[in-house]
Structure formats: structure tokens, C-alpha cells
Amino acid sequence: MKKLLYVLIGIIIVVVLGITALVTLVNPNQFKAAIAEQVKKQTGRELDIRGDINWRFFPTLGLSVGETTLNNPQGFAQPNLIQFKQAELSVSVLPLLSHELDIGKVRLDGAHVFVQTLKDGRSNLDGLTEKSSTKEVNDSTPSKANKDAVSNVQDEKSTASKVTTQPWKISLAGVELINASVDIINDKTASNIALNKVNFTLDKLTPNTWTKATFDISGSANALKFAAKGSTELSLSSAYQLAELKNLDLSLTAQDGKTEIKHAQVTLDHFQYGQWATVNLNIDGQLPELAFVTKGQTQFKLSSDRNILTLENLSIDNALSGKALPRPKMQVNIKTNASYDLTTKTATLSKLNLNADELALMGDVSFINRDVPVIRFNLSSDNINVDNWLNKQHGQVSSEKPAASDQAANNASTEIAASTAQQTSSQSASNTPPAIQEPDLSVLKGIDVDGTIMAKKFTISQAHLSDVKLSVVIQNGIAKLNSFTANLYKGTVNASAQLNVNTPLASYQFHNQIKGVEIQPLLEDVANNKQLAGRANIIVNLAGKGLSSQHLKNNSTGTINVNLTDGAVYGVNISEMIRSAKARLKGEKLADSQKQKKTDFSSLTALLQLGQGQAKIDNLHLVSPLLDINGSGTTNLNNESLNFSVDTAIVASGKGLDELKGITVPIRIKGTWQQPKYQLDLKNLFKQNSGLEQKAKKELNRGLEKLLGDKAKDEKIKNVADQLLKGLFN
Incomplete structure (x- = not known):
């Protein structure tokens, strides 16, 4: 027992002395130049390690690196591609003897990444992988002088391959990203994405084991400002790819001056490729002249090859209000099954049931995302009343006819409104009177539509139709x-x-x-x-x-x-x-x-x-x-x-x-x-x-004789009768 104790004490002393010698005799800062030189060879960029590199030996052996930058080529808006204030990485030594790579917590403080694409298409990411891949190709091509050496190495590898190699087991104690930021600028598309605050933590990560991740992100995408935070649990496969996800809870806010997402909440129970998962959605938002509260739920599945997304029992309820609607308030509900094929960019809606207040539509719809979107549909309804949605003030129509005074007041109001509208129009970009202003139908040039609509009852302009069926095709600007x-x-x-x-x-x-x-x-x-x-x-x-x-x-x-x-x-x-x-x-x-x-x-x-x-x-x-x-x-x-x-x-x-x-x-x-x-x-x-005038004169004279007797034969009376007849018929 004493001998064993002495052996253990000796091992501990050797380890302590080895670490002490490593820390005291080896200064890691002397490797700065060598590291920068290797980065230069691999990427063509300058790596500047301004801070100190320090040893860490408790509880694991590792390094702590101070402020570091990786620069951009000339011509870009910011000098550095990557920079950070502090980075820490450690590795347990003893597990290495058992083919176990036990990495301690990786911590990165104040990291910033800047990516830019110029108008001519050049990016500050260009060349980072090209030099590395070229070097690999060159290294993999043996020269004539080294053919024999390569042949010997291959023989040795062939012999070694006969020996079963123990696979490495890799684990990570965790990741902590503090106060990180990202700028992605594309001058060609005039887009600007900025993540000004990124905080991310990940607990111990081991294959096929659940670990928890939390995140807190805020930033902007062009004029849209957003903030998101949440948490989830994930499990990686032995190949360190995402295998499962559960208990996702995401909250989001966003606004761009015109649109505001006051609050959005997304939850997911359990996701695994090829398996069904349940998602719940709640959004409270505001668009110009439109407020909405949306609640939704669905079961979704992403195929094992990750090409087809399928939604079943999708249910979305929307409570809408605002001036943009034909009515002050509306309830729009959607129930359907849906799928999206990533390879063909095709979305389909089957068993669609759309309800907008009393309007109900059922059927199937498909959409192919191309330069000219392809839309196909087959819809039906029990009752479609177009008058309830067009040219109605909030959808209310009075059945009573206005009195004359009311009509006059309405006409006066209409004239005043028309005058006001004309004055407003004259101050706008277009001075075209409403009577000759053409509707903007340019959207018809950019879509490919083919579909049918059937309705048991159909009302338009107060006309009542039944058993309606119409077929519509829109292609190349022709409807x-x-x-x-x-x-x-x-x-x-x-x-x-x-x-x-x-x-x-x-x-x-x-x-x-x-x-x-x-x-x-x-x-x-x-x-x-x-x-x-x-x-x-x-x-x-x-x-x-x-x-x-x-x-x-x-x-x-x-x-x-x-x-x-x-x-x-x-x-x-x-x-x-x-x-x-x-x-x-x-x-x-x-x-x-x-x-x-x-x-x-x-x-x-x-x-x-x-x-x-x-x-x-x-x-x-x-x-x-x-x-x-x-x-x-x-x-x-x-x-x-x-x-x-x-x-x-x-x-x-x-x-x-x-x-x-x-x-x-x-x-x-x-x-x-x-x-x-x-x-x-x-x-x-x-x-x-012909002859009718004579009959009329005869009848008139007969009437005068009855009235005046013999005096009717007087020439003056006859002349008066002739003048009366002419005045009557002319």
C-alpha cells in the first residue's frame, strides 16, 4: 500500500513539476510571430495578436488570448474581418491518452465579424478558402523526388490500417459568446444586416446527450430593427450534426417605422428529422392602418434528406382591425395542410379552408418560386358576396332610400369630398383625375396563374347568381x-x-x-x-x-x-x-x-x-x-x-x-x-x-257644330278652328 501511495505521489509531483516547467520555461507569446506567419500563408491576411497569450492549467491545460484582429484587404469599409477582445480555450491532458478530446469551455468576449460585398461583386471573404484548398492540392501531388518516399509512407499506412484504430471521443464543456456583433453589407443589393448584440451560451456538449442553449440577439436589417431571445435543448449525433431539438421558446420584437411586431412567441415541443413536431405561434403586430393578432398551431416534419417540409393541421386565426380593411374589424381563419419542396421550390396547400367573416373558400393551391411565380388553384365556396367587400363603407349597406333633402346633402358631401380629393391629388405626384386614372395592373406581367373558382351562390353589383364556375389564366401580361x-x-x-x-x-x-x-x-x-x-x-x-x-x-x-x-x-x-x-x-x-x-x-x-x-x-x-x-x-x-x-x-x-x-x-x-x-x-x-288630318278636321267641325250650331259655319269660326287644329298638331 505504501509503495502504491509513493507511486501516486510521484506521478502528481511529476505532473506538477511538468506544468510548472511549462509555464515558467515556455512563454507562449514567443509563438505570436509563427502563428501570424502561418495565417498569412493560409489566408493572405494579417493576424495581429495585440494582447498576451497566457497559459491556463487549472482545472485544465489551456490558453488565454488577448485582443486579436484579422484584417481585410484594401477597399473595404472596415479594417478587420474578425476581431475579439479575449478568447479562452482549454483541453484536459489525461483523457488524451485514452483517445478522448475533452475541451473545456470556449469563451469569446467582444468578438466582431464584418462581411462586405462590393458593387463589383468582390467580397472580403474571397481568397480565405482558395489559398487553403490550393495548398492542399499541391501538397497532395507528390514530386518525382518524393515518389519513393510517398510509396513507403503508403506501404506503412497500408500496414497500419490493418490495426484497428480506437476512435476519438470529443466533448465540449460549453460555449460562451459575450457581447459579440456582426455586420453584413451587400453594396450590390443595398442591404445591410447588423447584429449589434449577440450573447450565446451552450452547456456541456457531448454526442447523443441533451444540452441547453440560450441566446439573446438584437440588431437591424436595413430599416427593420429587431430583438430576439430564447432557449432550447439540443442533441448532436456522433458526427456532431443536429439530431434533435426540444423545448424551443423564442420571443421576438421588430419595427421599421411602418411595421411593428409588438410581441411574437414561437414554441416547439420536439424536433427530429423525419418525425412530427408541434409548433405554436402568437403574434401581436401593427401594419400601416392595420392591426393584427395572430395565433397559429401546426404539426410539421422535415424529411430525413432535409428537402421536404410538411405541415399538417395548420391552423391560423387572425383578428384584424384598421382602415385598410373593408370593415372596421375582421376575423380571418385559415386551416390547411401544406408542404414545401426545397429542390423544386414548390409550395402546396391542400384541404384549404379559408374564412374571412362570412366568406368561406375551400380547395387546393400551389406556388412555385421562380422569376415568374407559378400559381395554380382550384377553389370553391357556398356563398361569395363581392358587394360586401368592394365599394362599401365598412361593409354596411342601408336598405332605405334617402329622402330628397338627405340626397342633396349626400350630393353636396360628395362634391366636397371630390373637391378635397382633387386638391390632394394636385399636390401629389400624379394629377390624373379619378375618372381617367387607369388602375395599376403591372402585377399581371410578373405572374403565371391558372385556376378555377366555383360558388353555389354569387353576388356582384347586387345581381344574384348561382352555380357559378369560372376559369382564369394569366400569362405574359395577358389575363x-x-x-x-x-x-x-x-x-x-x-x-x-x-x-x-x-x-x-x-x-x-x-x-x-x-x-x-x-x-x-x-x-x-x-x-x-x-x-x-x-x-x-x-x-x-x-x-x-x-x-x-x-x-x-x-x-x-x-x-x-x-x-x-x-x-x-x-x-x-x-x-x-x-x-x-x-x-x-x-x-x-x-x-x-x-x-x-x-x-x-x-x-x-x-x-x-x-x-x-x-x-x-x-x-x-x-x-x-x-x-x-x-x-x-x-x-x-x-x-x-x-x-x-x-x-x-x-x-x-x-x-x-x-x-x-x-x-x-x-x-x-x-x-x-x-x-x-x-x-x-x-x-x-x-x-x-295620309287622310288623318282630314278626319281630324271633320271630327273637330262636328264637335263645333254640336257646340255652336249654325254659327259653326261662319268663316271666322272655321279659321279659328283651322288655327286651333294647326296649334294642336304642330
Whole structure:
């Protein structure tokens, strides 16, 4: 026992004496020049160790290095690529005998890294690896003089390889990074990333063993300032690659003057390649005129080859508020499964369920990240009401019509608002009046879209459609509505269109066919107009340039072919107008008519020709059992005025109209779309009907005889009657 004790004491004394001799006899600072020289050979950069290099021998053998810098080449914004105030590294000696590399805690204080890419593409990282790799290639190529030596070494290695070598076991007591900073500048892209505070700690690190890491980082990315801190536990494989991660807890804040992330929290339970993990997300933020609170959860998996990221049961709930929304507050929820393929840069959303308040969309979406993004979708909905989201003040629509005074006040407010908007616009970069201001559709030039949307119910401009299906394609700045089909007021609609935004004024083509649609409820919903009824068959072919309201009215050309059956024109009873005219001719008292003011017809056809801001009709034709009407005229699309002439022929006998069968009665229609005015054109009545004037004179004279007796034959009375007749019909 005593001998063993003496041996141990001797070993300890030898070790102590060896360390003492090492510390006292070997000054590590004498290696500064040699270290700098080797760095110069490997990188071409100057290494400057200004601080002292000191031995550390308790509890492990190591070194402490003072202030050190590795410089940049000339022409970069900062002189040093890397610099630090203090670095410490230690290694346990005895475990080395057992092929164990036991590294103590690595500590780095005040480290700063500066990386810059110049406008010409040069970087201060260039050459750091090239010299090293070149040297390795040169060293690996034996000269002729050393071929024999190399051959002998290879023989020795071949012999040694037959002996089983014990693998090294490496462990790290920990890492501590204190007050580090990083600057990454790219002059080509005008980007600037600055990490002005980086604190990082890592507990003891051994393969296949859990260790804890904490971090606290703050900095900026261009105008965005951010701060993040958190902790996690990780485990490395025997090859010292990340194998597992658990209990991640990350909090983040960010702002750039326009956007603010007040608080963001991300948690992850357990991550392992090829295995499912659960992530929770909470964000409270503010965008310009939009505040949001987002909560999300998903299970995700990164494939073992690290190429495919899969999300299942992704659920994101957004509470939104602000002026940027069509409503003061909105609730937008998303549920879907998703995946992203890193090799093809393809993202897919399957079983998508998007809810924005009462709007719900379901389907599949895919996105390929290319120079021109590729978007594909197939969506459906039970009910889409476009009016709830467009041109509505916070989505609220009053069903009551305004009183006249209220309407006047609204008009005055509108004029004031328009005046204010015009003044504001004149002070801005663009002075284009809203009526001719074109929408910015340049985004259509940079996307590739192909998709379909189906809706059981669809509302737009107060028109109600059902069983809607549309197919859209956007490529190379050309948007095509390949097909649009729907049921519309007991009929059907089928449309197609094309929009080309590659020209200064966007050009468009539109084709629409309506079959069997009840026109009165459609007009009542769309235009609050009940003046026309019937079952409509309409074919529309239009083309033009410009999408502003003024360009649409003035530049649209094409035809609208209208065919209405079994209908009526409300607001005018042509039969009663003719009866009244007949009564006036006979001098009879007009009877008060209790009939509704409408003119029934069995068919109504018209061909509208659009151009130069007008719609022209040459062949209006209305057929009814009593009347045959032909008309022509124009309407101005800008002021909505009417100027039509309609010739009405009595084609059948009717109450009070027996004597007028075969007579054509002209009617003038003026006014506006909302308030048309109908007037019997008596001046042309006699021009179009020979002998009618004589009948009128005869009836007038007969009435005068009844009234005046023999005095009616007096020449003066006859002259007065003639003047009265001319004044009546001219």
C-alpha cells in the first residue's frame, strides 16, 4: 500500500513539476510571430495578436488570448474581418491518452465579424478558402523526388490500417459568446444586416446527450430593427450534426417605422428529422392602418434528406382591425395542410379552408418560386358576396332610400369630398383625375396563374347568381377568362374575356351570352329600375382600350343584341296614349284611366352599336297583339341621356281603337335612363298617315257644330278652328 501511495505521489509531483516547467520555461507569446506567419500563408491576411497569450492549467491545460484582429484587404469599409477582445480555450491532458478530446469551455468576449460585398461583386471573404484548398492540392501531388518516399509512407499506412484504430471521443464543456456583433453589407443589393448584440451560451456538449442553449440577439436589417431571445435543448449525433431539438421558446420584437411586431412567441415541443413536431405561434403586430393578432398551431416534419417540409393541421386565426380593411374589424381563419419542396421550390396547400367573416373558400393551391411565380388553384365556396367587400363603407349597406333633402346633402358631401380629393391629388405626384386614372395592373406581367373558382351562390353589383364556375389564366401580361358560367334569374349566362396589359392603355375583349333571364328582377337589383320586364336573350361582343370609367364609356366598341319575349315596358301605356289623342281629336272628355302604365309585348328586339361614348339603336322592334312598334335613336353613355323616336302602328282592333287600325303613331322618348319621358309626336302623326288630318278636321267641325250650331259655319269660326287644329298638331 505504501509503495502504491509513493507511486501516486510521484506521478502528481511529476505532473506538477511538468506544468510548472511549462509555464515558467515556455512563454507562449514567443509563438505570436509563427502563428501570424502561418495565417498569412493560409489566408493572405494579417493576424495581429495585440494582447498576451497566457497559459491556463487549472482545472485544465489551456490558453488565454488577448485582443486579436484579422484584417481585410484594401477597399473595404472596415479594417478587420474578425476581431475579439479575449478568447479562452482549454483541453484536459489525461483523457488524451485514452483517445478522448475533452475541451473545456470556449469563451469569446467582444468578438466582431464584418462581411462586405462590393458593387463589383468582390467580397472580403474571397481568397480565405482558395489559398487553403490550393495548398492542399499541391501538397497532395507528390514530386518525382518524393515518389519513393510517398510509396513507403503508403506501404506503412497500408500496414497500419490493418490495426484497428480506437476512435476519438470529443466533448465540449460549453460555449460562451459575450457581447459579440456582426455586420453584413451587400453594396450590390443595398442591404445591410447588423447584429449589434449577440450573447450565446451552450452547456456541456457531448454526442447523443441533451444540452441547453440560450441566446439573446438584437440588431437591424436595413430599416427593420429587431430583438430576439430564447432557449432550447439540443442533441448532436456522433458526427456532431443536429439530431434533435426540444423545448424551443423564442420571443421576438421588430419595427421599421411602418411595421411593428409588438410581441411574437414561437414554441416547439420536439424536433427530429423525419418525425412530427408541434409548433405554436402568437403574434401581436401593427401594419400601416392595420392591426393584427395572430395565433397559429401546426404539426410539421422535415424529411430525413432535409428537402421536404410538411405541415399538417395548420391552423391560423387572425383578428384584424384598421382602415385598410373593408370593415372596421375582421376575423380571418385559415386551416390547411401544406408542404414545401426545397429542390423544386414548390409550395402546396391542400384541404384549404379559408374564412374571412362570412366568406368561406375551400380547395387546393400551389406556388412555385421562380422569376415568374407559378400559381395554380382550384377553389370553391357556398356563398361569395363581392358587394360586401368592394365599394362599401365598412361593409354596411342601408336598405332605405334617402329622402330628397338627405340626397342633396349626400350630393353636396360628395362634391366636397371630390373637391378635397382633387386638391390632394394636385399636390401629389400624379394629377390624373379619378375618372381617367387607369388602375395599376403591372402585377399581371410578373405572374403565371391558372385556376378555377366555383360558388353555389354569387353576388356582384347586387345581381344574384348561382352555380357559378369560372376559369382564369394569366400569362405574359395577358389575363384570360376562359369561361364563366352561371344561373341567373331563371336563365343562364356564359361569358369569356381577355385583358392585355402590355400596352400603355390596357386592351380588352368581352363576349357574353345570356339565355332566358328574367330581366325585371335583374334590373331592379342592379340598377333599381323596374321599367322593363320579360325573358331576355342577350349577346354582347365588346372591345376597347382603357379601364378607367371615362375610357370604358368612350373607347368601348361592339354590339349588344337584345331579344326579349313575353314582357312589358313600364311607365307608359301606349294604347291609352293613343286613345287619349283620339279623344282630344273628337273633343271628347278624357276618361280617368285606372290601368297600370305599361305596354305589354310578345317580343322586343334591338341591336345596340357602341362607339364614341354612345349607344346607337337602328332597329328597335316591339310586337304585341295590339301594337307593332319600330324605333331608333341614341343614348349617351356619359350623361345617360335618351333621344329615341318610336313609331307605333295599331295592328288589331281594340276598345276605342277600331277607327285607328292601320295608323302609325310616332312617340318621342327623352330624359334619362332613370327618368325617361314619353311624348306623343302629333306633328309627325299626320305626315305618316295620309287622310288623318282630314278626319281630324271633320271630327273637330262636328264637335263645333254640336257646340255652336249654325254659327259653326261662319268663316271666322272655321279659321279659328283651322288655327286651333294647326296649334294642336304642330
